[in-house]
Amino acid sequence: KNEVEQSPQNLTAQEGEFITINCSYSVGISALHWLQQHPGGGIVSLFMLSSGKKKHGRLIATINIQEKHSSLHITASHPRDSAVYICAVLHYGGSQGNLIFGKGTKLSVKP
Amino acid sequence: GAVVSQHPSWVICKSGTSVKIECRSLDFQATTMFWYRQFPKQSLMLMATSNEGSKATYEQGVEKDKFLINHASLTLSTLTVTSAHPEDSSFYICSAEGTGTDTQYFGPGTRLTVL
Numbered sequence: 488k489n490e491v492e493q494s495p496q497n498l499t500a501q502e503g504e505f506i507t508i509n510c511s512y513s514v515g516i517s518a519l520h521w522l523q524q525h526p527g528g529g530i531v532s533l534f535m536l537s538s539g540k541k542k543h544g545r546l547i548a549t550i551n552i553q554e555k556h557s558s559l560h561i562t563a564s565h566p567r568d569s570a571v572y573i574c575a576v577l578h579y580g581g582s583q584g585n586l587i588f589g590k591g592t593k594l595s596v597k598p
Numbered sequence: 599g600a601v602v603s604q605h606p607s608w609v610i611c612k613s614g615t616s617v618k619i620e621c622r623s624l625d626f627q628a629t630t631m632f633w634y635r636q637f638p639k640q641s642l643m644l645m646a647t648s649n650e651g652s653k654a655t656y657e658q659g660v661e662k663d664k665f666l667i668n669h670a671s672l673t674l675s676t677l678t679v680t681s682a683h684p685e686d687s688s689f690y691i692c693s694a695e696g697t698g699t700d701t702q703y704f705g706p707g708t709r710l711t712v713l
Contacts, residue, residue, distance in 0.1 A: 522704065528636070528689045529706040573641070586702070588641040
């Protein structure tokens with residue numbers, strides 16, 4: 488079993504829909520990242536969370552440390568949100584900087 | 599916010615040549631930089647951890663003589679793929695950790711294609 492699991496693996500939505508991507512992890516962590524990777528490969532850091540909730544524009548990220556679960560929400564989705572969204576956890580006790588990555592969720596937003 | 603750049607963003611080279619990729623923290627000092635590799639349809643994998651002024655720490659299975667890492671300053675780390683082969687074709691991504699923090703900022707990545 489992977490230490491970081493994302494669901495769904497693939498997601499197709501219509502423009503305007505509310506989208507949720509989930510991330511569950513099985514290790515103790517000190518932080519969790521949400522990353523966005525566009526078709527060309529470029530990575531953009533969206534959020535780093537250690538507790539609670541963060542919001543940036545139409546993106547909201549939440550984390551529940553007790554349940555070892557995080558969600559990324561996109562409100563009023565748009566075709567330009569189409570990308571792979573990757574959850575990564577910073578495992579405390581692991582080697583420095585050793586992020587454990589989920590396999591990503593491929594999101595396609597249709598106009 | 600903190601910005602990390604990579605250069606080049608893409609490179610095509612012939613088999614047997616060496617390729618250098620730069621990772622720069624533009625508006626902050628980074629004691630530690632990390633190099634990741636991503637093969638098609640796979641997740642990112644940590645290759646090595648680079649600390650300014652000291653030798654890089656390589657993950658198991660990563661050849662240190664093939665992937666030379668230099669972190670000569672607090673804002674620059676370089677990854678040199680020596681004697682590149684087609685199987686080295688991949689997407690290489692760096693991240694930088696701000697001095698005194700555990701926040702990592704990711705570079706946009708470099709796509710390497712070896713012919």
